[in-house]
Amino acid sequence: MEHTNQPHKRRVRYKGTHPRKFSEKYKEHNPEKYADTVAKVIAKGSTPAGMHISIMVNEILDFLQIQPGQKGLDATLGYGGHTRKMLEQLNGDGHIWGLDVDPIESAKTKKRLADAGYGEDLLTVTLTNFANIDEVAAKAGTFDFILADLGVSSMQIDNPERGFSFKTDGPLDLRLNPEKGIPASERLKEMTRDEIEGMLYENSDEPYAVEISRAITSHFRKGGTLDTTTALRELIENTLNFLPENKEKKDIVKKCCQRVFQAIRIDINSEFEVLEAFLEKLPDVLSPGGRVAILTFHSGEDRMVKKSFKRFAKEGIYSDVAKDVIRPSAEECRQNGRARSTKMRWAIRAES
Numbered sequence: 001m002e003h004t005n006q007p008h009k010r011r012v013r014y015k016g017t018h019p020r021k022f023s024e025k026y027k028e029h030n031p032e033k034y035a036d037t038v039a040k041v042i043a044k045g046s047t048p049a050g051m052h053i054s055i056m057v058n059e060i061l062d063f064l065q066i067q068p069g070q071k072g073l074d075a076t077l078g079y080g081g082h083t084r085k086m087l088e089q090l091n092g093d094g095h096i097w098g099l100d101v102d103p104i105e106s107a108k109t110k111k112r113l114a115d116a117g118y119g120e121d122l123l124t125v126t127l128t129n130f131a132n133i134d135e136v137a138a139k140a141g142t143f144d145f146i147l148a149d150l151g152v153s154s155m156q157i158d159n160p161e162r163g164f165s166f167k168t169d170g171p172l173d174l175r176l177n178p179e180k181g182i183p184a185s186e187r188l189k190e191m192t193r194d195e196i197e198g199m200l201y202e203n204s205d206e207p208y209a210v211e212i213s214r215a216i217t218s219h220f221r222k223g224g225t226l227d228t229t230t231a232l233r234e235l236i237e238n239t240l241n242f243l244p245e246n247k248e249k250k251d252i253v254k255k256c257c258q259r260v261f262q263a264i265r266i267d268i269n270s271e272f273e274v275l276e277a278f279l280e281k282l283p284d285v286l287s288p289g290g291r292v293a294i295l296t297f298h299s300g301e302d303r304m305v306k307k308s309f310k311r312f313a314k315e316g317i318y319s320d321v322a323k324d325v326i327r328p329s330a331e332e333c334r335q336n337g338r339a340r341s342t343k344m345r346w347a348i349r350a351e352s
Contacts, residue, residue, distance in 0.1 A: 054081030055339045056328050060147060060293050061085060063346050068093040070144040073285070075099050075130035075278065080109040082147055087118050097140055098125045099133075101177045101269075131277035137285035146285070146292040148278065150271075150301050151342070166233040166257040172226055174265045184264045185227045193217040203263035203272070203300065208240065208256055215239040233257055262298065275301060279308035283317045286349035293346045302343050309347045319350040 060082065066072065066089035074083045077098035087096055100106035110125040126136060130148060137143070172185040188196065193213045200209035215235055219226065226232050236257050243249050266272060282292060296302040302325065309321040325343040333340045 053336045053338070054079070054085070055149070055151070055295060055336065055342050056326070056332070056344055057082065057085050059326055059328075059344060060295075061089065063293050064089075064145045064147070064291050066090060066145055070094045071141065071287075072096045072145040073099070073133070073136070073140075073143045073147070075133065075146060075148040076150065077106055077109055077125060078149065079105070080113050082149060083109075083123070084113060084116065084118065086145070086147070087113070087122060090122065092122070094122070095140075096123050097136055097143075098123060099128055099130050099136065100125070101127070101129045103127055103177060103179060129274055131274040131281075133278060133285050134281045142285055142287040142290065144287050144290050146282070146290070147294075148292070149295045150275065151295060151297045151338070166229050166236075166261050169228055169230040172229050172232055174261070174268045176269050181268065184268050185225070187268055188216060188226055188264070189220055199267050200260065200263045203266040204259035205299065206256070206259045206263060211239050212236060212256075212260060229261075232260070236260055266300075272300065272304065275304055279304065282308075282347075283312055283349060288349060288351045289319075290349040291346065292349075293344060296343050296345070297341050302345070305345050309345060312347070317350055318347045321345070321347045 064072075064086070066086055068089075068091045070090065071094060072086055072090075074086065074096060077083060077100040080098070083096060083098050090096070098106075098109070100109070106125055106127055110123075113123055114120075124140070128136065133146075171183065172188075173183040175181055175183060191199070193216075196216055197209045197213035200206035200212060206212065212235075215238070216226070219235060226235065237253055240249075240253050240256060243252060286292060294305050296305055309318060312318045313321045322345045325345055327344075328339040328342050
């Protein structure tokens with residue numbers, strides 16, 4: 001038997017008593033092996049690294065009323081938490097199609113669910129954008145229930161290599177599918193000041209859109225780069241230096257960073273255009289009496305969903321739609337801070 005000369009690779013060690021960097025959190029990355037550690041992190045109201053805590057599970061299941069033998073679609077597979085709960089409702093009889101544009105996370109989720117007993121006889125994972133639901137329905141047929149969770153998964157936000165968060169240093173990327181399109185660092189270079197300002201207004205209602213767009217284009221004009229999340233965060237912080245020094249300033253700057261990163265992410269991934277295509281095709285892929293629930297995370301998305309549901313209800317295509325948004329409970333928001341901005345709307349396809 002041949003022995004390789006490759007040295008044994010030790011796991012990353014960290015300084016102090018608790019891991020801070022994403023790569024050091026080896027326990028949280030293995031939730032099945034270190035369930036106690038994961039439970040402690042969740043109990044503190046945090047999301048373990050490399051995981052995603054599903055939002056409003058009970059409210060979704062209460063509305064969808066999933067029955068064994070039905071056919072469903074999770075338009076945004078992500079970590080697969082919602083999918084798993086919906087599969088449980090089928091009780092081994094029926095099928096769910098799960099869509100995702102992220103080749104990295106969807107492969108992990110497919111394996112995770114297969115290991116839990118949900119193989120290809122019950123679950124079909126397809127690497128595609130949920131704007132393409134008509135293509136999926138052409139193969140699968142219409143669906144009895146559909147869920148679309150429009151939030152970015154925690155696994156993507158937490159991983160510095162994906163460049164979604166201003167809190168950790170990493171490449172300024174923000175693509176849901178890193179194999180397609182261009183990263184945010186390149187996209188910003190090709191935009192004019194007016195385009196950046198418009199993007200910030202339209203995608204996140206940014207009150208400092210004028211100042212930030214001016215700073216970004218000035219930075220590039222002087223030969224600067226914005227290749228990392230830290231570089232963009234520092235530019236935003238410097239741009240807002242004119243704000244008075246008081247206890248609110250830190251929070252104002254933080255929220256501004258969140259909005260700017262959100263606006264760029266929406267632009268990079270054409271999220272509004274994708275959502276519009278999805279909403280337009282949605283009635284045609286629902287079976288008569290079929291139910292759809294959509295989770296949104298900012299006002300722009302919610303307005304689009306509300307407007308679409310209202311229009312199709314007026315045309316008699318939906319027999320009923322949510323009159324008001326449904327919000328997560330105070331207890332859920334306490335346990336999972338990322339649930340606070342969630343809004344749920346639903347619609348039911350007319351029987352004929």
